[in-house]
Amino acid sequence: AMSHKHLGANFDIHGGGRDLIFPHHENEVAQTCAADPESGFARMWMHNGYLSVDGEKMSKSLGNFHTVRDLLEDWPGEALRFALLTAQYRQPLDFTFDLLKQAKASLDRFYNALAQSAEPAAGPVPDDVLAALNDDLNSPQAISIMHSLADGVFRGEKGAGAALRGAGAVMGLLQSSAKEWFQSGDDDEAGEIEDLIAQRLAARANKDFAEADRIRDDLKARGIDLMDGPEGTTWRRT
Secondary structure (H helix, E strand, O other): OHHHHHHOOEEEEEEEEHHHHHHHHHHHHHHHHHHOOOOOEEEEEEEEOOEEEOOEEOOOOOOOOOOHHHHOOOOOHHHHHHHHHOOOOOOOEEEOHHHHHHHHHHHHHHHHHHHHOOOOOOOOOOHHHHHHHHOOOOHHHHHHHHHHHHHHHHOOOOOHHHHHHHHHHHHOOOOOOHHHHHHOOOHHHHHHHHHHHHHHHHHHHOOOHHHHHHHHHHHHHOOEEEEEEOOEEEEEEO
């Protein structure tokens, strides 16, 4: 009744968990087609694999679930998205904080590649990424191709950076600049970090290397890495 009211007699995609295939969805087809023999009902069915948390079935009774709102207090949204894309949607996924750490590390690698690339704009989505996604949304294969593109950037291959960002765009990833990704957080703290970098540069100019090292070490203890280069000093959160 709801699908007929809002979507019509025929619609494209019906989704649900694998546990709903029988009897729920098979009965749904039988009842709908019996009530409306001209209806084709859903053209495509997509059943997702089970989600577990730390190896156990996620349930309210066990209290072993995390809300997106709570996770976003400590993790960037792209890391959550990436973690969920590491398994093809029909396969089970064990959600752990180690998985989030791995997702964040992979995104750090991609953004590092983009920072080194001379191609800031996204190019077309690479054909092999589209082929993977057209193959029943094979997101792990698409991610594997993105790692290969990042390798190409580090090797200095022309077009690899634009292709990497193009692949990220279709996956809902790499939506920020490398600077935004690595320096995201409190604006007041960012201003303080910039002031400390200026103080460190002044100390180095005065050959007060002990003070310069102290500032670097204090920032490192706060999870801030400094990178000195020909164009000056940049920073990133670890």
